[in-house]
Structure formats: C-alpha cells, structure tokens
Amino acid sequence: MDKRELLLEAATKLFVERGLHATPTSAISKEAGVSAGILFHYFKTKDDLIDELYVSIKKEFTATILNNLDKINADLGKLRLIWSNSWNWGLDNDLKFKFLLQLDNTSCSVRVKSHPEIIEKYELFNSLIQQYINKELIKNMDTHFIMGTMFGLITSMITYLTQFPEKRNDQVFIEQAWEMYYNYLKA
Amino acid sequence: MDKRELLLEAATKLFVERGLHATPTSAISKEAGVSAGILFHYFKTKDDLIDELYVSIKKEFTATILNNLDKINADLGKLRLIWSNSWNWGLDNDLKFKFLLQLDNTSCSVRVKSHPEIIEKYELFNSLIQQYINKELIKNMDTHFIMGTMFGLITSMITYLTQFPEKRNDQVFIEQAWEMYYNYLKA
DNA sequence: TTTTAAATTGACTAATCAGTCAACAAATGT
DNA sequence: ACATTTGTTGACTGATTAGTCAATTTAAAA
Known part of the structure; x- marks a missing residue:
C-alpha cells in the first residue's frame, strides 16, 4: 500500500473534520496507520x-x-x-x-x-x-x-x-x- | 477605549490574514495592544x-x-x-x-x-x-x-x-x- | 550472496500554545 | 475616607506541536 497516498487521504479527512491547523501531523500519520516520521519523508513540511x-x-x-x-x-x-x-x-x-x-x-x-x-x-x-x-x-x-x-x-x-x-x-x-x-x- | 472591542477587531484581522488556528491568543492581545491575560477575562476560551x-x-x-x-x-x-x-x-x-x-x-x-x-x-x-x-x-x-x-x-x-x-x-x-x-x- | 540504497520507525527536542494566577490599578459605591 | 468590586497585568505552566535523527527493516542492484 502506498503510504504517501494513505497520508493524503487521511489528511483530507482530518483537515475537513478539524481544520488545517487543528490537525497535527501526528494525527495524520496515526489515521493513515503509519509512523510519525514517514510524513516528513514524503513531504518536506x-x-x-x-x-x-x-x-x-x-x-x-x-x-x-x-x-x-x-x-x-x-x-x-x-x-x-x-x-x-x-x-x-x-x-x-x-x-x-x-x-x-x-x-x-x-x-x-x-x-x-x-x-x-x-x-x-x-x-x-x-x-x-x-x-x-x-x-x-x-x-x-x-x-x-x-x-x-x-x-x-x-x-x-x-x-x-x-x-x-x-x-x-x-x-x-x-x-x-x-x-x-x-x-x-x-x- | 473598550479592550473587548479592540480584541475582536484584532482577532478579525489576524484570523483572516493567518487563519484561525495559526493565530495564537498572544498575537491577538499583542495586536490589540493589551495584556495576554485580559483576553480570557472577556472570553472564557x-x-x-x-x-x-x-x-x-x-x-x-x-x-x-x-x-x-x-x-x-x-x-x-x-x-x-x-x-x-x-x-x-x-x-x-x-x-x-x-x-x-x-x-x-x-x-x-x-x-x-x-x-x-x-x-x-x-x-x-x-x-x-x-x-x-x-x-x-x-x-x-x-x-x-x-x-x-x-x-x-x-x-x-x-x-x-x-x-x-x-x-x-x-x-x-x-x-x-x-x-x-x-x-x-x-x- | 553481498553491497548499496531507499523506506520506515518512534523516541526525542526545542518551540509554541491556551489558559491560570497572584498581584496590582481603577473605578464604584457607601 | 474606606471598602468592594471590576479591570488589567505579565510571568508562569502543563500540554502539544512540527520536525529531527539514529537505528532498523525492506528492496534492489551487482
């Protein structure tokens, strides 16, 4: 499974539910079921x-x-x-x-x-x-x-x-x- | 000058410029020219x-x-x-x-x-x-x-x-x- | 098989945040 | 004048955050 895609999907869901800045990167990686660090492997910030x-x-x-x-x-x-x-x-x-x-x-x-x-x-x-x-x-x-x-x-x-x-x-x-x-x- | 009103005006400006969650309460009180604590006197949260x-x-x-x-x-x-x-x-x-x-x-x-x-x-x-x-x-x-x-x-x-x-x-x-x-x- | 490179982890950090609080000032009432 | 309430301050705290990094796994190449 493409973790980059999982992250984008999870982000979409959480951003809409909670708003951009109320969604920590940790929540995104958790929702995507991947480690916290990998987000910054695929996206610089x-x-x-x-x-x-x-x-x-x-x-x-x-x-x-x-x-x-x-x-x-x-x-x-x-x-x-x-x-x-x-x-x-x-x-x-x-x-x-x-x-x-x-x-x-x-x-x-x-x-x-x-x-x-x-x-x-x-x-x-x-x-x-x-x-x-x-x-x-x-x-x-x-x-x-x-x-x-x-x-x-x-x-x-x-x-x-x-x-x-x-x-x-x-x-x-x-x-x-x-x-x-x-x-x-x-x- | 009504500090409550100053806070609301400052908040409007900063919320629009930076977004809700990217605007710390400290920035709002600073922009309004009042102390950090007074915000929580007029607004519970x-x-x-x-x-x-x-x-x-x-x-x-x-x-x-x-x-x-x-x-x-x-x-x-x-x-x-x-x-x-x-x-x-x-x-x-x-x-x-x-x-x-x-x-x-x-x-x-x-x-x-x-x-x-x-x-x-x-x-x-x-x-x-x-x-x-x-x-x-x-x-x-x-x-x-x-x-x-x-x-x-x-x-x-x-x-x-x-x-x-x-x-x-x-x-x-x-x-x-x-x-x-x-x-x-x-x- | 061995070597090298890429993907992945999660504990860690320095910075930042919302909200508290004890102290002080101003205004108000008596 | 004095007492009481209300307004105001800014240093402080516990929690949370974006982003790092050394270590580990997986995949690919030789």
Missing part, C-alpha cells in the same frame, strides 16, 4: 503536504468537469455537461470538495493556489466561455465574472444537495435548477 | 471568542441587508435593494466578510453557527422569498435552494469586485449583473 494535496485535488476537479465533453456536439449540451459534471463531482467527492472550499476561502497556508497546470485549465475554460459569448449563447460580460459566478452557483448547489440528498434524483428539480442556471447565463 | 465574533458579524450582516427596505414600495425594488445592500456590505467590510466566508466553509471550531438571533433573521428572509414566489416574481423552487444560491451568487460577485474594484462604479456593469441576477430568480 506540513505546508508542503497541504499544497500538494490542494493541487492534486484541484487538478482532479478541473479534469473531471471537462469529461466526455467531446462526446456531445450541441453547444448548449456541452455547457450543461460541464454544469452536471461539476456538481456530480462535488457530491461524489464530498471530502475533497469541502477541502477545496476550505482552502479557497482561506488566505493563509496556501502558497500554491496558482499551480501552472491549474492556471492552464483555467485559461482553457476562460476561452471556452469567450467562445460561448461570441456565439451569443452567454451574456457579454467579463469572462472572469461569468466564471466566478458560474462556480459560485454550482458550489451553492452542491452545498444544498449535500443537505438534501434526495433532490439529486429528483428529475424535475434538476431540470429546474438547470433552467435557472442557463437563464442566468444566456444573452 | 479562544473558541468562545471565535463564536462571539462570528455571531456578532453575522448579525451585523443580516441586519444590514434589510436596511432601508421599508423605504421602497416596489417588490422588485426591494429585491434589488437586498441584492445591493449585500454586496455593498461585503465590499465595505472586507475583513468581516472574509472572516464569515472562512468560518462558513469550515466544519471545525464553530459550535454556534445557529445562534437564535441569526436563525430568526434567516426565517424572516425565508418567508420573504416565499412571498415573492407566491407573487410569481421568483421561480417556484425550494426556498432553501433559492436562498443558498442567491447568496452564492452575491458572494462570488463580492469576490469578483474585490479583485476588480473599478467595476464597482461601472453603472453598465452593475446593471448587467443585476439583470443576470434577476434572470436567474424570475419565474
């Missing part, structure tokens, strides 16, 4: 672990939301797939999602919020939005505003569905949520 | 200080967003005032807003996320949304979903305007943002 965890999860998320996008032709269908990919990942990866939320709303401790690979996906997504604006499928607003509020909407939807999980299979609800979402974006 | 700070700021916010609501008759005007009150408060109270964000996205350390006075305002706001739904000014969806996503949208708008402050005085931008916001909500 605790902050390094946090950074690497953040980047790896963010990469997983940004990769996931573009999943199967090529299998759909219709522009609106693609937009909807990104939308559903996003909140589905959030619900299927509760701990990871909460960890991202926690770090994104913290100024401390994360030096690497702009890892090159993340920036790259970000730019890609940005240009995608621009294309939609050019096609007049999305309102002509600053793409940064569009992107930020798009994910703000998705984030609150995930938070809501975490609280009311039964709604996830409510087709009427999902359809209405999508309707509202696209009403927000459309030109 | 560090967690108590955090809780009281959270509740007081949340109360300030919930009170502010309903400001001047009685001075407007039109339903849509009221909705828009709540909208602008919200993001204006967020921009005018940067540290406090970021502190709320940080705590709302943390599972740890806050036992009092449901203070009676906050719940009360929350219920009030909930019934307001229900009224708007009944008047068919807002789409007929679960009020919790509406409320959550409304503030998700406002939060991301504040985050955006913090990054691009010049847009705050851009009338065209604000008008378009409102348009999108109401397109999202309307029946």
Whole structure:
C-alpha cells in the first residue's frame, strides 16, 4: 500500500473534520496507520503536504468537469455537461470538495493556489466561455465574472444537495435548477 | 477605549490574514495592544471568542441587508435593494466578510453557527422569498435552494469586485449583473 | 550472496500554545 | 475616607506541536 497516498487521504479527512491547523501531523500519520516520521519523508513540511494535496485535488476537479465533453456536439449540451459534471463531482467527492472550499476561502497556508497546470485549465475554460459569448449563447460580460459566478452557483448547489440528498434524483428539480442556471447565463 | 472591542477587531484581522488556528491568543492581545491575560477575562476560551465574533458579524450582516427596505414600495425594488445592500456590505467590510466566508466553509471550531438571533433573521428572509414566489416574481423552487444560491451568487460577485474594484462604479456593469441576477430568480 | 540504497520507525527536542494566577490599578459605591 | 468590586497585568505552566535523527527493516542492484 502506498503510504504517501494513505497520508493524503487521511489528511483530507482530518483537515475537513478539524481544520488545517487543528490537525497535527501526528494525527495524520496515526489515521493513515503509519509512523510519525514517514510524513516528513514524503513531504518536506506540513505546508508542503497541504499544497500538494490542494493541487492534486484541484487538478482532479478541473479534469473531471471537462469529461466526455467531446462526446456531445450541441453547444448548449456541452455547457450543461460541464454544469452536471461539476456538481456530480462535488457530491461524489464530498471530502475533497469541502477541502477545496476550505482552502479557497482561506488566505493563509496556501502558497500554491496558482499551480501552472491549474492556471492552464483555467485559461482553457476562460476561452471556452469567450467562445460561448461570441456565439451569443452567454451574456457579454467579463469572462472572469461569468466564471466566478458560474462556480459560485454550482458550489451553492452542491452545498444544498449535500443537505438534501434526495433532490439529486429528483428529475424535475434538476431540470429546474438547470433552467435557472442557463437563464442566468444566456444573452 | 473598550479592550473587548479592540480584541475582536484584532482577532478579525489576524484570523483572516493567518487563519484561525495559526493565530495564537498572544498575537491577538499583542495586536490589540493589551495584556495576554485580559483576553480570557472577556472570553472564557479562544473558541468562545471565535463564536462571539462570528455571531456578532453575522448579525451585523443580516441586519444590514434589510436596511432601508421599508423605504421602497416596489417588490422588485426591494429585491434589488437586498441584492445591493449585500454586496455593498461585503465590499465595505472586507475583513468581516472574509472572516464569515472562512468560518462558513469550515466544519471545525464553530459550535454556534445557529445562534437564535441569526436563525430568526434567516426565517424572516425565508418567508420573504416565499412571498415573492407566491407573487410569481421568483421561480417556484425550494426556498432553501433559492436562498443558498442567491447568496452564492452575491458572494462570488463580492469576490469578483474585490479583485476588480473599478467595476464597482461601472453603472453598465452593475446593471448587467443585476439583470443576470434577476434572470436567474424570475419565474 | 553481498553491497548499496531507499523506506520506515518512534523516541526525542526545542518551540509554541491556551489558559491560570497572584498581584496590582481603577473605578464604584457607601 | 474606606471598602468592594471590576479591570488589567505579565510571568508562569502543563500540554502539544512540527520536525529531527539514529537505528532498523525492506528492496534492489551487482
């Protein structure tokens, strides 16, 4: 079993449950079932672990939301797939999602919020939005505003569905949520 | 000068800059210019200080967003005032807003996320949304979903305007943002 | 097999933390 | 004036923390 991976998993769980600084490295290694010292073999410092965890999860998320996008032709269908990919990942990866939320709303401790690979996906997504604006499928607003509020909407939807999980299979609800979402974006 | 207030202000600043657990009580009292011991005279524990700070700021916010609501008759005007009150408060109270964000996205350390006075305002706001739904000014969806996503949208708008402050005085931008916001909500 | 390198352990340390407390100061009441 | 409460201090403590390191095991290479 890969102890590095065990440590990252344990860290995710404890960081979400107790918070970053309330989680001693000793608790992480204990939860992972490994010795205290090995953590510093794989990660130079605790902050390094946090950074690497953040980047790896963010990469997983940004990769996931573009999943199967090529299998759909219709522009609106693609937009909807990104939308559903996003909140589905959030619900299927509760701990990871909460960890991202926690770090994104913290100024401390994360030096690497702009890892090159993340920036790259970000730019890609940005240009995608621009294309939609050019096609007049999305309102002509600053793409940064569009992107930020798009994910703000998705984030609150995930938070809501975490609280009311039964709604996830409510087709009427999902359809209405999508309707509202696209009403927000459309030109 | 009220030392209790000095402590709360210093705590807000340091919590936002460094994070909750990375801020020792000694740093708070130092920043406030008071002795280390006095913190525990006004607050039983560090967690108590955090809780009281959270509740007081949340109360300030919930009170502010309903400001001047009685001075407007039109339903849509009221909705828009709540909208602008919200993001204006967020921009005018940067540290406090970021502190709320940080705590709302943390599972740890806050036992009092449901203070009676906050719940009360929350219920009030909930019934307001229900009224708007009944008047068919807002789409007929679960009020919790509406409320959550409304503030998700406002939060991301504040985050955006913090990054691009010049847009705050851009009338065209604000008008378009409102348009999108109401397109999202309307029946 | 032998040698070398990498992984793993857990006891250890220096630093830091939340919270205490005895002493003193300021304000308040009588 | 005196007594009593309340506010304030900062040195102190027991507990906890991130990170180290010498020793041991495991794996790989020769």
